[in-house]
Amino acid sequence: MVTTQPRKQRWTLYNLPVHARRAQIAAHIESEYRDRLKITRRTITLRKGDTVRVMRGEFAGTTGKVLEVDTRARKVTVEGVTVATAKHVEKPRPVDPSNLLITKLDLSDPLRRAKLGSDVAEEEARREGAEKPKKQPKKAADETPKEEA
8 A cells, every 4th residue: 555644654554464564674784794795785684693783862882782673563672772770670672773783694594695695695604603504415215224244
């Protein structure tokens, strides 16, 4: 539905299905990091494990890993972004993904690396210790282990 009425836009936003909400939790990738990995995409969906920097608000300049992604509220919990409660307990403060800048991606998932479409991302993941799944040769049906006498 394409409409200019704020009422209808809000209604659509509040009633989105989960897969559409997930796609909206995205942030820009830092330009130097993007150039180094030769990524053509400007934004990417946030995931747990990505390293981000808060660009706006009270916690601007704070860098930390994404601890949790809340699709229902469209918010992200970042390590080091906390507020004190009335009982003086530190509690994580959810941040809007539009206020974040991705400084380092979690490239442990081969599907995510393939989505980026960069050989450099593969190399970066290998350097970080993420293993690429090895292809196992298929065994023929008539091959059975032979016993030695």
